[in-house]
């Protein structure tokens with residue numbers, strides 16, 4: 001019965017999802033979201049092929065060891081307890097082996113961090129500014145045609161009407177081309193935020209007075225809508241500053257730029273007005 005219901009509910013949801021090419025977290029999903037950049041692919045590979053096997057082996061090893069100890073050295077089988085307190089060899093082993101494991105994790109991890117941190121020759125720049133509470137996007141190289149614009153979260157009714165996920169969808173997404181190395185300059189107007197798009201492998205703090213930089217290149221053929229959220233606890237509306245990124249082809253992006261961008265929003269709807277709070281609490 002439950003299965004039937006799941007199938008009936010699941011099939012349209014599946015069709016809807018694939019038709020809209022929306023990639024996002026799913027209810028009950030485990031593992032990381034599908035990577036769409038080389039950096040995120042590395043992160044996912046590191047997690048799945050290195051970290052998870054190590055964790056699994058350690059957990060199973062400790063579990064087996066504990067079960068063995070509980071049975072082999074139980075009180076009833078050992079009425080006279082052993083007085084052993086030291087064993088130099090075992091102590092050296094349980095110090096050296098974890099160090100080796102950590103070193104084995106550190107090397108690939110440092111290589112990945114370097115790849116993320118070392119900006120390649122980027123082809124374009126977007127500037128992301130965190131406000132309380134919304135994101136503001138600007139295209140410094142196209143400032144003559146694209147004004148910086150505010151990206152407000154869609155309230156529940158608007159998100160539902162647009163068939164978009166509430167608390168992920170925004171009225172004016174960040175638009176970037178695929179197959180292009182995009183430099184992201186990240187700063188904040190007031191307090192700490194963090195610009196994060198999991199499928200890009202991007203997460204960078206937005207700090208007032210400091211411009212942080214990161215980069216991403218979405219694979220060609222992976223055009224679509226991707227979502228992230230502010231990932232640094234920034235205040236009362238932290239949950240209400242989603243990140244929506246629309247990845248389009250290079251040609252579509254050129255058209256968007258030539259048209260002066262599809263969005264003209266420059267004012268924030270997302271302030272601490274009673275109106276918004278009521279909408280958010282629904």
Ligand SMILES: [Cu+2]
Nearest residue numbers: 230232234238
């Ligand atoms: Cu926040």
